[in-house]
Amino acid sequence: MIELIHVTKRFGATTAVDDISLRVEPGELCVLVGTSGCGKSTTLRMINRLIEHSDGEIHIDGQQIRAFREEALRRRMGYAIQSTGLFPHWTVARNIGLVPRLLKWPTPRVRERVEELMALLGLPPAEFADKYPRQLSGGQAQRVGVARALAADPDILLMDEPFGALDPITRETLQEELRALQARLGKTIVFVTHDMDEALRLADRLVVMDQGRIRQQGHPLTLLREPADDFVASLLGGEDRGLKEAALLPVSERMLPLSPRLLPRERVAQTATLREALAIMLWRHAERLTVVDDEDIPIGELSLRRLVGARAND
Amino acid sequence: MRDGVHKEVVRPNVVLVTLMAATLVAWLGLDAVSVAPNRIVPGRGHAAGEIAGAAGLVASLLPMLAVIGLAWRPSPGRRRLALGLVVAMLAALPAWLALAAARLVDPALPQARLGIGAGVWVSLFLLLLALIELRTRLALSRPLGWALLLVPAASLALCLRLGLAPLALRREYAGRSEQFLAAIGEHLLLVGGAVGLSLLVGVALALAMRRWPRARELGFAVLNFLQTIPSLALFGLLLAPLAWLAAEVEWLAALGVSGIGWAPALLALVGYSLLPMVRNTYVALDEVDPGVVDAARGMGMSPGQVFRQVRLPLALPVILEGIRITTVQAIGLTAVAALIGAGGLGTFVFQGLGQAAMDLVLLGALPILVMALAADALLGALTDLLRPGGAT
Numbered sequence: 001m002i003e004l005i006h007v008t009k010r011f012g013a014t015t016a017v018d019d020i021s022l023r024v025e026p027g028e029l030c031v032l033v034g035t036s037g038c039g040k041s042t043t044l045r046m047i048n049r050l051i052e053h054s055d056g057e058i059h060i061d062g063q064q065i066r067a068f069r070e071e072a073l074r075r076r077m078g079y080a081i082q083s084t085g086l087f088p089h090w091t092v093a094r095n096i097g098l099v100p101r102l103l104k105w106p107t108p109r110v111r112e113r114v115e116e117l118m119a120l121l122g123l124p125p126a127e128f129a130d131k132y133p134r135q136l137s138g139g140q141a142q143r144v145g146v147a148r149a150l151a152a153d154p155d156i157l158l159m160d161e162p163f164g165a166l167d168p169i170t171r172e173t174l175q176e177e178l179r180a181l182q183a184r185l186g187k188t189i190v191f192v193t194h195d196m197d198e199a200l201r202l203a204d205r206l207v208v209m210d211q212g213r214i215r216q217q218g219h220p221l222t223l224l225r226e227p228a229d230d231f232v233a234s235l236l237g238g239e240d241r242g243l244k245e246a247a248l249l250p251v252s253e254r255m256l257p258l259s260p261r262l263l264p265r266e267r268v269a270q271t272a273t274l275r276e277a278l279a280i281m282l283w284r285h286a287e288r289l290t291v292v293d294d295e296d297i298p299i300g301e302l303s304l305r306r307l308v309g310a311r312a313n314d
Numbered sequence: 315m316r317d318g319v320h321k322e323v324v325r326p327n328v329v330l331v332t333l334m335a336a337t338l339v340a341w342l343g344l345d346a347v348s349v350a351p352n353r354i355v356p357g358r359g360h361a362a363g364e365i366a367g368a369a370g371l372v373a374s375l376l377p378m379l380a381v382i383g384l385a386w387r388p389s390p391g392r393r394r395l396a397l398g399l400v401v402a403m404l405a406a407l408p409a410w411l412a413l414a415a416a417r418l419v420d421p422a423l424p425q426a427r428l429g430i431g432a433g434v435w436v437s438l439f440l441l442l443l444a445l446i447e448l449r450t451r452l453a454l455s456r457p458l459g460w461a462l463l464l465v466p467a468a469s470l471a472l473c474l475r476l477g478l479a480p481l482a483l484r485r486e487y488a489g490r491s492e493q494f495l496a497a498i499g500e501h502l503l504l505v506g507g508a509v510g511l512s513l514l515v516g517v518a519l520a521l522a523m524r525r526w527p528r529a530r531e532l533g534f535a536v537l538n539f540l541q542t543i544p545s546l547a548l549f550g551l552l553l554a555p556l557a558w559l560a561a562e563v564e565w566l567a568a569l570g571v572s573g574i575g576w577a578p579a580l581l582a583l584v585g586y587s588l589l590p591m592v593r594n595t596y597v598a599l600d601e602v603d604p605g606v607v608d609a610a611r612g613m614g615m616s617p618g619q620v621f622r623q624v625r626l627p628l629a630l631p632v633i634l635e636g637i638r639i640t641t642v643q644a645i646g647l648t649a650v651a652a653l654i655g656a657g658g659l660g661t662f663v664f665q666g667l668g669q670a671a672m673d674l675v676l677l678g679a680l681p682i683l684v685m686a687l688a689a690d691a692l693l694g695a696l697t698d699l700l701r702p703g704g705a706t
Contacts (some may be wrong), residue, residue, distance in 0.1 A: 050612055074614035085609020088700075090625050099613050148613070158612075 001026050002047060002156065002188060003150040007056035008044055009212075016042045018212035019056070024205065026155070027186040029179075034235070040192045043209070047190060048074045060156065075099055078149030078157040078187075082164040084141045086133040092118075092142035092144050093129040099152040117147040120181070129135050139170035146178070150185075157189040163198065175201055196202060200224075200244055208232050221248060246274035246307075254307055255291045255300035263298055264288040270299060274307055281307070329447050330385035330396065337440040338378045339677060342371075344433035347414045349543060352425040352484075359431055359687025365414045374410075377403050381444070390452070397448040397462070404441050404466035408473035411481065419480040427482040456698070482673040483680075490662075490677075498681060499500060500657035504576065505644045505685075508583035509685065512640060515584065516591030517633075523596055530596075537589040545582060545647055547652045552578035579656035583647055587640040598629035631697050638693035645686045649678070 002024040009017040017039040024030040025103050032040040045051040047058060054123060058065045065073055078099075086095050095115050100110045118125045121143040133141055142162060149157055163171045182189060193199050199206055200220045207217040216228040224245045227233035237244050252270040266286045268277045270293055277289060281304060291300040343360030363371040377399045381635070384392040411430065419426045449459040478484060487494055523530040535576075557573030561568055602625050610620045618674040652660025660677030665671075 045612075048612060071616050072612045074612060079609065079612035081605060081609055081612070083603070083605030083609075084605075085603075085605045085612075086608060087610070087624060087628075088603075098615075102614055102619075145609075211560070 001059075001061055002030075002190065003057075003059040004043070004047075005059070007043075007046065007053050007058060009039070009046060009051065010054045011105065016212055017046070017053075019215050020209075020212075022214065022217065024188055024190060025269045026188050028204045029182055029189045029191060029202055030205040030207060031191045031193060031199040031203035032209055033193055033196060036194060038209040039212040040194075040209050041160055044160055044190055044192045046078060047156075048077050048158055050074075067084075071102075075103055075152060076154055076156065077159045077286070078151075078159075080142075080145045080149040080157070080159045080162045082152075082161040084133070085146040086141055086144055086148070088133050090132075091129065092123070092131050092133070092136070093125070096132070096148045096151055098148060099154075103152055107150075113151060113153075114147075117150055120150075121147045121177075123147070138166050140168060142170075142174060146174075146181075152185075155188055157187045159189065159191045161193050162191075164193070164195070171198070173196060197247075197248045200236075200248060205220065208235060208308070210235075220267060221245065224248070243275055246278060247276075249274045250299075251277050251291055251302055254309065255302045256306060257300050258298060259301060263290045266290065267292050267296075267298075268302065269294075277302055277307060323391070324387050325446075327385040327388045327451070329386075331382050331445065333440050333444045334378050334385065337437050337444075338375060338382075340433055340436040340440065341374065341378070341603040344436060345431035346410065346433040347418065347431045347483070349414075349418050349428040350427050351420075351423050352427065353485075357427075357429050360414065360418055362410070362433060363614060365410060365417060368438055374406075375538050378422065388451075390422050393452050397445070398433055399451065400441055400444045400448060401462055403466050403470040404438070404445070404463075407438060407441075407466065408478070410434065412473040412477045413511045415478055415480045426480055427485050427673070428478075428480045429473055453459065456691070456695060479648045483677055486662075486671070486673050486677045494662075494677070497657060497661055497678075500576075501645070501648055501659045501682070501685070504579060504583065504648045504656060504658055505641065506653065507580055508587055508644045508648075509637065509641050511580070512584045512587035512591045513637060516588055516636075517595050519592045520595035520599065524599060533592070534589075537592060540585045545586070546653065548582045548585065548598070549578055549651070553654075556581075574654045574656075576656045578654060579648070579651035583644050583651070587644055590639045594639070595629070595633050598636070599625055600631030601632075601663050602628045614699045627700075629701050634693060634700065638690060638697070641689045641693060642686045645682060645689060649682055669674045 002022075004020060005024040006019050006021055007017060008015065008019050020039075020043065022030075022043075034040050041049055043125060046053045047060075047065070049065060060068075060073070060076070068076075086092075087098075090098075093111075096114045097110045100113055103312065105113070113123045114129070118128060123140065123143055128136075128140070128144075133144070136144065145162065146159075148161070163174050166174065179202060187194055191199075192200060203220050204270050205217060206220045206223050208215045208223065210231060216223055216232045223232065224236055225235055227241075233241070250270065251268055251272050251274060254274060264286060266280060266284045266289050268280055268289045268291055270291050280289060281287065287304045289302045290298050291302050293299050341362055344361075346362040346365060348357030348359045362374060381396045381399050384396040410433070415428050419428055431474035445459070445462065449462070467662065474481075474484070519533060520533065523533050540548075553573040556571060556578050560572045560577075599703075606624060606628070607620060610624045615623065647655070648658050649660035649663055652658050652664055659678045659682050663675050666674030666676075666678065
């Protein structure tokens with residue numbers, strides 16, 4: 001668990017982070033989002049003391065972070081950044097094994113752990129272990145960066161726009177993988193981004209920051225439906241919020257359980273999002289879709305009226 | 315249609331063609347050797363044709379023409395063949411000198427000597443350029459390029475053994491073989507001492523400048539100023555204080571410190587070496603990717619670990635570059651230090667200048683050249699070696 005209590009950071013006369021309080025529960029993926037210069041990166045870097053906070057208290061698992069030695073504190077947390085920060089003069093395997101070696105794990109255990117992580121992140125050790133970072137694509141390098149952050153199995157992961165420099169397709173793949181990884185490993189993650197779609201897709205808790213303050217925090221759906229003010233509403237996409245919400249809700253949420261009526265020809269998976277269902281309707285010129293389960297068996301029906309949330313008895 | 319796809323425009327390798335044409339002109343137009351009855355009398359020049367006769371001259375032109383032909387429509391196979399011809403021509407140069415020694419030098423005159431003429435020097439230079447051009451085009455590694463030079467070197471060694479006794483350089487050497495070896499030793503010692511000391515001081519200065527940014531501008535200003543003082547003037551400036559020191563401090567005098575000699579030479583050399591050393595070290599350490607350093611700290615490396623395991627290894631190629639520049643510069647500057655009695659190969663250069671004996675000048679200058687090239691090549695190779703991850 002990470003807890004920030006009335007934390008402030010001043011650089012000379014300017015206040016970068018202004019009296020923020022934030023609590024990230026164990027296993028929660030907390031996304032700090034905001035325009036550049038809003039203090040989100042500073043907040044992240046205060047948690048592992050790359051930047052020392054000026055006022056307030058930061059606690060990790062109930063202990064003040066200043067009670068730890070700086071290096072010891074950082075070795076307890078994974079850290080991944082946009083430029084990957086991979087050491088260009090080290091192989092992939094050596095890069096990933098960095099923190100375990102700093103923690104003086106025995107060599108065989110480090111090797112075992114490195115191979116385990118490479119497999120976990122879809123980097124076959126036989127192919128990648130001895131490569132150097134410059135031989136990797138952007139996506140591969142970022143996987144190595146995430147593997148390195150996970151190496152010593154820390155409870156906490158700090159990620160500073162880790163996917164910011166990737167192309168949209170790779171970015172989306174890695175976002176999905178991060179969600180899947182998070183579901184399996186249950187880390188406590190603080191994730192910084194300026195990309196609202198990324199934030200909505202990943203967050204359990206969304207924290208909107210502006211000028212060093214927290215404007216609003218909570219579940220993404222809560223923020224979409226009840227933005228605290230115009231700033232949050234416009235940052236979340238203004239009128240576009242409808243589509244963004246639809247992208248977060250599964251089809252099963254709005255479908256009508258199977259009725260004896262004639263089934264429409266076009267199909268959609270129950271796990272698809274409402275946004276995807278809408279896209280199918282637009283593309284196929286269909287107002288009604290058959291909802292199917294994992295085995296392609298029809299289980300319900302979704303009409304355009306139900307999709308948009310109108311209470312209709314169809 | 316297929317023609318449109320496969321049509322390949324093969325352009326002549328203009329560089330190689332030009333180099334070879336120039337070699338041809340130099341070989342035909344300039345004196346290959348000069349022969350003098352003794353050390354004092356100026357020699358008489360002889361063209362290549364006088365050494366080997368008309369038939370020999372024509373034969374010597376054939377490989378040059380062949381390389382021009384090969385370079386006109388280059389292909390990898392043709393480049394390799396051209397490379398072979400260039401190496402063979404380089405290897406043939408000592409043989410030409412041996413032939414000239416046998417045919418043109420009168421054995422009845424024990425003091426007669428054979429000077430190497432402009433034709434041979436220019437051809438040597440142009441052929442080496444051609445070698446570099448071909449090595450680059452064929453993407454051969456640097457060490458392999460140097461290995462190719464072993465063939466001409468072996469040829470030179472063989473010719474020296476068999477029949478180059480009248481070579482003027484050799485005559486100059488024969489009278490001073492012990493001095494020559496001692497001079498090489500002194501030269502290397504001065505260069506080694508200067509580079510070693512400036513490395514220690516330079517790295518310390520660079521680290522201090524990184525720690526105290528205010529010291530940076532002042533530091534670089536002083537070093538830049540040092541660099542602009544002419545070397546002779548610096549030697550002169552050091553004369554008085556060092557003489558005073560030697561007179562005041564006994565153990566310094568016992569060490570051989572005085573107003574002239576090795577001490578001022580070493581000090582001046584270190585002074586000149588500091589700027590490239592400090593600049594490269596500073597820039598190298600400063601330009602390490604901040605993202606990498608941020609990650610290193612964020613992963614929990616201590617400041618010492620960040621420096622030793624990340625910053626220093628990543629900076630090393632650029633620091634080595636500084637050592638390379640410094641070494642090559644110091645090898646040249648040490649020659650000037652001979653003027654204040656520091657010894658070294660410069661002694662021969664200045665003696666030769668004084669006696670108007672160009673061959674003696676060459677005896678000093680050639681090893682300096684070879685030393686500089688060797689240091690450059692060795693340190694360059696070391697730099698490449700230390701770049702395993704290819705930090706761009």
